[in-house]
Amino acid sequence: MREYSHVYVEEAARSWPDTERVLSRFPRATVISIDTAAELFNRKQQHFQAQKQSPKLILAVDRGPFLFEGSERIKSFGNAPVHYTVPMRNCVYNCDYCFLQGMHRSANLLVTVNSEQALAAAEERYNATGGFFLSISYLTDLLGFEDVLPYCRRWIEWARNRPEMVIEIRTKSDNFAVLSGVPPSENVVLVWSLSPEPVSRVHERGAASFRNRLFAARAAQQAGWPIRLCFDPVLRVPNWQELYRQAIGETFRRLDPSRVELVSYGVFRLHGDFLDRLREVQTASPVVHAHYERSHGLSTYPDNQIAEVRDLMETELSKVLPGERISFVHG
Numbered sequence: 453m454r455e456y457s458h459v460y461v462e463e464a465a466r467s468w469p470d471t472e473r474v475l476s477r478f479p480r481a482t483v484i485s486i487d488t489a490a491e492l493f494n495r496k497q498q499h500f501q502a503q504k505q506s507p508k509l510i511l512a513v514d515r516g517p518f519l520f521e522g523s524e525r526i527k528s529f530g531n532a533p534v535h536y537t538v539p540m541r542n543c544v545y546n547c548d549y550c551f552l553q554g555m556h557r558s559a560n561l562l563v564t565v566n567s568e569q570a571l572a573a574a575e576e577r578y579n580a581t582g583g584f585f586l587s588i589s590y591l592t593d594l595l596g597f598e599d600v601l602p603y604c605r606r607w608i609e610w611a612r613n614r615p616e617m618v619i620e621i622r623t624k625s626d627n628f629a630v631l632s633g634v635p636p637s638e639n640v641v642l643v644w645s646l647s648p649e650p651v652s653r654v655h656e657r658g659a660a661s662f663r664n665r666l667f668a669a670r671a672a673q674q675a676g677w678p679i680r681l682c683f684d685p686v687l688r689v690p691n692w693q694e695l696y697r698q699a700i701g702e703t704f705r706r707l708d709p710s711r712v713e714l715v716s717y718g719v720f721r722l723h724g725d726f727l728d729r730l731r732e733v734q735t736a737s738p739v740v741h742a743h744y745e746r747s748h749g750l751s752t753y754p755d756n757q758i759a760e761v762r763d764l765m766e767t768e769l770s771k772v773l774p775g776e777r778i779s780f781v782h783g
């Protein structure tokens with residue numbers, strides 16, 4: 453787990469127990485009081501990648517709303533209605549293509565300390581609707597931060613006795629051991645996001661290696677957890693066909709395909725002006741500066757290249773999975 457040199461603490465966050473938990477986890481950090489997280493997080497003249505070299509922690513109170521309607525990207529698994537919650541903004545990892553670089557000016561980790569209120573909001577929605585699909589790791593990688601605050605564990609325990617809920621936790625972490633004492637829950641799905649080793653090593657800095665993600669997914673499978681996988685985004689790097697073919701082959705040599713609920717995949721795509729903003733902060737990444745076309749507000753590969761990706765992924769995945777367990781995502 454990374455150390456943090458500075459922890460900024462919102463005045464209103466002081467009294468929440470999670471603030472004390474985080475501060476005791478980083479006893480050597482310089483602690484600085486601030487009035488509101490927004491003044492720091494949304495400040496102009498911040499450079500995402502410069503900050504990413506030494507990100508700071510910001511502890512803040514989430515003032516709601518705690519639940520947001522999900523986008524097409526989350527709907528990749530077809531459950532409805534779909535919501536997401538934001539216990540953290542930004543991520544311990546640093547993927548070249550990460551959309552958070554287009555969304556936030558700051559790369560600092562904004563951590564909310566009042567998960568009790570987020571859980572209460574979910575409880576209220578659950579009682580009113582009879583259950584929904586909730587992504588808890590949408591604007592971050594929560595399992596990668598679980599050593600500091602046990603957010604995943606809290607949501608898993610909350611969902612355990614609410615059978616109409618489905619909780620999704622996506623990760624590029626190999627930190628499954630942190631959940632080792634937690635019994636599997638039928639309605640919590642762990643989703644490992646996978647990329648071929650040469651892609652993850654170069655373009656997903658800080659995240660677990662491809663192989664270690666597979667080991668973690670296998671440990672989860674063996675412990676009885678429902679797991680899903682996603683290859684998203686598929687990047688058309690040099691020799692991409694062979695890299696993804698090999699990665700899919702290795703994935704299903706190490707994992708039992710009959711116990712993988714679903715595999716989704718998609719190509720690189722970004723909404724709105726996120727690509728322009730990403731290019732400002734990622735000046736050297738060939739992935740970010742590849743040729744994309746913009747159509748209906750989405751920047752992505754030209755249609756013929758998307759078709760090539762679909763063809764390869766469907767061919768390879770259908771060798772091990774029936775069609776209904778393969779999902780192409782393009783929202």
Ligand code: SF4
Pocket residue numbers: 542543544545546547549550551552590591592593624656659
């Ligand atoms: S793991 Fe996900 S959230 Fe974290 S940097 Fe990579 S793409 Fe972004």
